[in-house]
Amino acid sequence: MPRSATPASPSMSVMAPAVAWLIPGAGHLIQKRWIRGLLIMASITIMFVLGLLMQGRVYQPNGGDILDILGFVGDVGAGGLYIVTRVQGWGHGAIAHATADYGTKFLIVAGLLNFICAADAYHIAIGKKP
Amino acid sequence: MTLDLTHFTAAVLFSVFASVVFGITQRNTSREQIRYGLYCFVLFVGGVFLAGWVMWILRH
Numbered sequence: 264m265p266r267s268a269t270p271a272s273p274s275m276s277v278m279a280p281a282v283a284w285l286i287p288g289a290g291h292l293i294q295k296r297w298i299r300g301l302l303i304m305a306s307i308t309i310m311f312v313l314g315l316l317m318q319g320r321v322y323q324p325n326g327g328d329i330l331d332i333l334g335f336v337g338d339v340g341a342g343g344l345y346i347v348t349r350v351q352g353w354g355h356g357a358i359a360h361a362t363a364d365y366g367t368k369f370l371i372v373a374g375l376l377n378f379i380c381a382a383d384a385y386h387i388a389i390g391k392k393p
Numbered sequence: 394m395t396l397d398l399t400h401f402t403a404a405v406l407f408s409v410f411a412s413v414v415f416g417i418t419q420r421n422t423s424r425e426q427i428r429y430g431l432y433c434f435v436l437f438v439g440g441v442f443l444a445g446w447v448m449w450i451l452r453h
Contacts, residue, residue, distance in 0.1 A: 299417045302413055302417060303413075303414060303417060306409075306410040306413045306414055307410070307414070309410060310406075310407070310410040313396065313398075313406065316394060316395065316396035317395075317396050317397075317398065317403070318395055361400075362396075362397050362398060362403070365398070365400070365403040365407075366396075368407070369403075369407065372407070372411065373410075376410070376411065376414045379414060379415075379418050380414060380417075380418060382418075383417070383418040392421055393421055393422075
């Protein structure tokens with residue numbers, strides 16, 4: 264039986280996407296979408312960690328090449344995962360081999376997927392989605 | 394620790410995680426989400442095989 268779409272409190276419409284960005288899946292969890300939240304959390308976190316283990320490049324804030332800027336935008340979408348990675352100094356600044364290129368894509372796509380999840384958490388909060 | 398996956402394994406793992414998120418975010422009911430997730434996964438993996446064969450044909 265599908266859950267009906269009911270608008271949550273106005274504060275939830277701000278908090279859900281913010282929390283979802285910071286901790287992947289948390290935007291769904293705080294709205295009691297347990298299974299969806301856990302699946303999102305697992306998928307994005309594992310994808311990001313795999314990217315790091317494959318020695319993917321972690322982009323830093325930059326104003327240079329457009330692809331580097333877009334890479335940073337993708338990476339920063341992972342929220343807390345990206346912040347922890349930067350603080351700990353994990354990841355690599357340059358791609359050394361073919362697998363590392365995959366790792367770079369894993370990191371960027373994990374961030375981009377998290378942006379989609381944050382938008383989804385917002386849609387749930389405003390009652391647009393059950 | 395370094396992970397050295399094959400291209401195919403990396404592509405399949407990518408497909409799994411992206412399909413899970415697409416399924417959850419792009420559909421409303423659980424049934425639709427599972428169906429759409431599987432659909433995305435098949436398209437991703439199918440695309441990998443298709444691209445592989447195209448590259449093989451171009452190479453030979």
